[in-house]
Amino acid sequence: MGAGSLIALMIAAIAFSGIAILISKIVLKSTTNKQKGEPYECGLPTKGPSWIQFNVGYYLFALIFLIFDVELIFLYPWAVVVKGIGWIALVEIMIFLFILFMGFLYAHKKGALKWQ
Amino acid sequence: MSTSEILFWFLSVLALFSAVMVLVSKNPVHSVLWLIVVFFSISGHYLLLNAQFLAIVNIIVYAGAIMVLFLFVIMLMNLNRESEPQKNVWMKLFGVISGGLLLTIFVSAFRSSADIFDKTAQLNDGDVGLIKNLGKVLFDQYAFPFEISSVLFLSAMVGAVVIGKKE
Numbered sequence: 001m002g003a004g005s006l007i008a009l010m011i012a013a014i015a016f017s018g019i020a021i022l023i024s025k026i027v028l029k030s031t032t033n034k035q036k037g038e039p040y041e042c043g044l045p046t047k048g049p050s051w052i053q054f055n056v057g058y059y060l061f062a063l064i065f066l067i068f069d070v071e072l073i074f075l076y077p078w079a080v081v082v083k084g085i086g087w088i089a090l091v092e093i094m095i096f097l098f099i100l101f102m103g104f105l106y107a108h109k110k111g112a113l114k115w116q
Numbered sequence: 117m118s119t120s121e122i123l124f125w126f127l128s129v130l131a132l133f134s135a136v137m138v139l140v141s142k143n144p145v146h147s148v149l150w151l152i153v154v155f156f157s158i159s160g161h162y163l164l165l166n167a168q169f170l171a172i173v174n175i176i177v178y179a180g181a182i183m184v185l186f187l188f189v190i191m192l193m194n195l196n197r198e199s200e201p202q203k204n205v206w207m208k209l210f211g212v213i214s215g216g217l218l219l220t221i222f223v224s225a226f227r228s229s230a231d232i233f234d235k236t237a238q239l240n241d242g243d244v245g246l247i248k249n250l251g252k253v254l255f256d257q258y259a260f261p262f263e264i265s266s267v268l269f270l271s272a273m274v275g276a277v278v279i280g281k282k283e
Contacts (some may be wrong), residue, residue: 004119054191060280062188066181067269073173074262077251089255092262099266103273112277 060112071100124164131157144190148183155179167245 038045074096082089107113134153141147155178162171243249254262 007119007122053193054188056192056280059185059188059192060276062181062184063276063280064273066177066185067273069181070177071266071269073177074254074265077169077247077254080248081251081255084252085255088259092255092259095263096266099263099270100273103270106274107277110277110281112281 057115064107064112067100067103071097120164123160127157127160127164131161145187148186148190151186152179152183155183162245165245166243169247169250170245 075093078089078093082093131154134150134157137150138147138154141150155174159171159174159179162168162174
C-alpha cells in the first residue's frame, strides 16, 4: 500500500472516465437539435441575456462570509494547541473573537445582513 | 523517478497549463474555472510537502470563497459583448506596465536569493505545515500579528458594509 497504489488509482480513475467518454463518442451518432440545449426539468428557461449586472448585495454577503470563513480556519490550529499553551491562548482567541464580533455587530446594525 | 517526483511533475505541468489557460480564455467565467484547477494543483503540492492543513485551507478559502468573490466581480462588471470596456488602449498599456513590473520583481527576487538553488524541498517528512506546529507558532511566537489580523478583517468588513450599503 505505498504511494504507487495512489498513482495506480488516479490512472485507473482517469482511464475509466476517459474510456466511457470515448465509447460513447464512437458508438453514438452525434446529432444536435434545439431541445438538447434546453434545461430539462432544471427550472425555468432564461429570459433575455445572461450577461447582466448582478446586485451588489451578493458581493457584500460573500465578503462577510469570507471573513468569518477565515476566522473559523484560525480556530482550528487554536483548538489543537490550546491545551498545551494554556490560558494565554484562551485570552488571545477571546480578543480575536471580540474584535470580529464588533464587526459583526456593525454589519448587523447597518442592516447589511438584510436582503432588500 | 519516485512516486513523489511523478506527482510533482504532473501537478506542476497541470498548474502551469491551467495558469496559461486562465490568461488565454476569452470567456472570463472560463478563466475563473481554470483558476480553480490552479488552486487545486497547488493544494496537491502542499500535500506533497506534508502540509495537510495548508492544503485544506487553500481549497476552502481560495477555491471556495475567493472564487465566489471573483465570480461576483465578473457578474458585477456587466461584460456584455457590446459594452465591453476592454477596448481602451491605455488600459492595455497600464496592464502591460504593471505586469512587467511584477515580472521584474520576481526575476530580481530569484536572482538575489542564490541560496535556494541546489536545495530540495522537504518531501513527506517536513513538519512545518502540520496544524500543531502552525498553531504553536501562531499562538506563542506570533500572537500579536495574529491579533492584528483580526483588525484587518474588521476593516475589510466595515469597508465592504460602507461601500455596499451606500446605494
